[in-house]
Amino acid sequence: MSTMAAGRSLDVQRFARDGFLIRRGLCPPEQCAQLQRVTEEHLREVRGPVEYEADVGYPGAPETKTEAGGLTVRRLLSACSREEVYRRWATSAAVRDQLRALFGREDVVVSQSHHNCVMTKHPGHSSATLWHQDIRYWSFDAPELISVWLALGDENERNGALKVIPGSHLLDLDRGRFDSSLFLRPELDSNRALIDQAQSVLLQAGDVLFFHCRLFHAAGMNLTEQTKLSPVFTYHLADNRPIPNTRSAQLPGISLND
Numbered sequence: 001m002s003t004m005a006a007g008r009s010l011d012v013q014r015f016a017r018d019g020f021l022i023r024r025g026l027c028p029p030e031q032c033a034q035l036q037r038v039t040e041e042h043l044r045e046v047r048g049p050v051e052y053e054a055d056v057g058y059p060g061a062p063e064t065k066t067e068a069g070g071l072t073v074r075r076l077l078s079a080c081s082r083e084e085v086y087r088r089w090a091t092s093a094a095v096r097d098q099l100r101a102l103f104g105r106e107d108v109v110v111s112q113s114h115h116n117c118v119m120t121k122h123p124g125h126s127s128a129t130l131w132h133q134d135i136r137y138w139s140f141d142a143p144e145l146i147s148v149w150l151a152l153g154d155e156n157e158r159n160g161a162l163k164v165i166p167g168s169h170l171l172d173l174d175r176g177r178f179d180s181s182l183f184l185r186p187e188l189d190s191n192r193a194l195i196d197q198a199q200s201v202l203l204q205a206g207d208v209l210f211f212h213c214r215l216f217h218a219a220g221m222n223l224t225e226q227t228k229l230s231p232v233f234t235y236h237l238a239d240n241r242p243i244p245n246t247r248s249a250q251l252p253g254i255s256l257n258d
Ligand SMILES: O=C(O)CCC(=O)C(=O)O
Pocket: 119, 127, 128, 129, 134, 160, 162, 217, 218, 219, 220
């Protein structure tokens, strides 16, 4: 997946170069509307499992669950098993076909251990996510996974859209560039120069971002009045196995061939 071969489509070549690809309107409006309806219902009922802003401890998050905003939901977890609509999207032909092209192989699997959630950003008590690569928290034979981020509404700089550093999935940075939680240390000149290359990923309902697990990304707080909802799933090839006894191996993957 990290090498470019002649004859591959422009999208595949772009992904290999930039570490991400945006497919506009890949999720049809009716499917988006259904996902939004179900997500709003689960949020209203605070249907578990969920992760709260106070759990993540990111900049801007309430420190404890007992303070104002402490019970703001940050992620609706276990999406594939929480409701059929999520699994249907995660295993849809639209997602599968794009992933097969990007991986260059058919045997794509969706992980239930990573992402597999709806990221939610609420007005008032949302937090920012500092610069990181998702693979730093995951354990697989090879750092070759792709996440698929679906916008159910507008995502822009005001409501905490993702920012990415194009091409950063190809970098190999020293441990000293990261803090104790494996976020880039923004005070280092070398990291600032990298962060200055960032671009915002502006999305509308139905748009989908495919991004490499080594791509550096970050996001701001939601400064609008509307909650931002983004289902996210992570995929790998069947022979790229999670390392036994790690969090990545906790739940079985779901094959997209089924
Ligand atoms: O929406 C955000 O704040 C970014 C979330 C993210 O990058 C992550 O959870 O890995």
